[in-house]
Amino acid sequence: MRILVLGGTAFVGRAIVDEALRTGAEVTLFGRGRTGTGLFPSTPRLIGDRETGDYDALRGAGDWDAVVDVSGYVPRHVGQAMAALGDRIGRYLFISSHAVYTRTGVGPGSDEDTPRRPPVRDTEELSEASYGPLKVACEDDVLARYGERATIVRPGKVAGPHDAQTGLTYWVRRAARGGRVALPGSPEQPIQLVDSRDLARLVVRLLLDDRPGAFHAVGPAEPTTLAGLITTCARVAGSEVEIVPVPAEAAPSFFPLIRPAAQWTDQQRSPARARAAGLTATPLATTIADVLAWDRERGEPPLEHGLSAAQEAKLLGA
Structure with missing residues (x-):
């Protein structure tokens, strides 16, 4: 399987690339080339910048069975990546967040069908108020473009080695x-807390199974x-x-x-759908x-x- 990872040298992306390479996938990285420069020395890298809209390296660079978007936080990021890739990919897997969900009227054990917050498109400032709604807009755009070829993974709090956050x-x-x-x-x-390596195994399993839909990545x-x-x-x-x-x-x-x-209740999501799809613990x-x-x-x-x-x-x- 040929996999393109948009952002794959820090924490979550790093774990996903590790797991993909372990399964024998051919991985290509796309990013600015500023972090993790010593990681994955045999893995091809395409240099670009999502903040400035530099996706030239993706245009005409080949095709992939799947894309894993780890670094898309605002609709512009996702829209420009999809425009550059077009139909040269099979599945588009977007790493989203539990912040997409409404926080009212939700009880313990909520699943992936829980109502989401209204999407936001008029800002790119990431804050407590905007982060989730921006991710909602990104999810909507991926689903609108790729339909059954879209997969959404919504991690809870991710933990593990190489986590730069406290x-x-x-x-x-x-x-x-x-x-x-x-x-x-x-x-x-x-x-x-979901171990970053469990999250990575779920992502790669979903790609190998060519599985659409939305999935919680939560643990333990x-x-x-x-x-x-x-x-x-x-x-x-x-x-x-x-x-x-x-x-x-x-x-x-x-x-x-x-x-x-x-x-x-944000810390009491149901992992049932993801467990059935291969999420390890x-x-x-x-x-x-x-x-x-x-x-x-x-x-x-x-x-x-x-x-x-x-x-x-x-x-x-x-």
């Missing part, structure tokens, strides 16, 4: 230190809570922790993995162990979000 890494690192852990949220908050197999996650992180690291809830308003406004109660402890090893190997650089040791000590003292 997310799971903060809690893995913090739990490994042990002791009293400040939690500016509810210990009972549900958590859904067993439901867990924020407290359960932190406890598992400590167990994997061989440490002991005491979880101490602290007032949310005392911590930074954005905190890794913590969501307000009104958004808890890496044990949460395995994902945590691999993130812990990767983070230590890279030297545990500063994280963008979370509490410093001094900030946490102050909160715990108060």
Whole structure:
């Protein structure tokens, strides 16, 4: 199978390329050529820039059985890619998001038929308010252009090695230190994390099966809570922790993995359709162990979000 990946050198894209190559697919990468330059040395690369609309490298470059669009965030990105590729592809698989869904009237276990938010096309600024509606517009455009040759994958929170976002890494690192852990949220908050490698396996399986439709990519197999996650992180690291809830308003406004109660159903999506299509479920402890090893190997650089040791000590003292 010949697969073109639009953005394949960072985290999710990297995992998808790894999995595609493992299955014997012929992979071509399209991107700016600025990140991951040492990755996949034998894989052809086409250089372009979605922000500036430079898709010249795609025009007349050949044809592919499938395209995986990892880096499409606004309708212009997707529209220009489809215009450059035309009918020289088989299936167009778009990586979307759970942010497409409405947050009202949705209960635990919601599936891929949950109503989506109204699409937005009059901005390209990515924010909490616009990110999901922009992804809705992208989904609509892919479906309008390719119909039954379109596949939509909507990941929940993705975790695993090479994740540049703070997310799971903060809690893995913090739990490994042990002791009293400040939690500016509810210990009972549900958590859904999908291992990036499970997401990648689902994407490649959907392509190999030539399967249309929309699919959740969520995990782990067993439901867990924020407290359960932190406890598992400590167990994997061989440490002991005491979880101490602290007032949310005392911590930074954005905190890794913590969501307000009104958004808890976002962490309780049904994986049934994706499981039936081939979504695997890496044990949460395995994902945590691999993130812990990767983070230590890279030297545990500063994280963008979370509490410093001094900030946490102050909160715990108060």
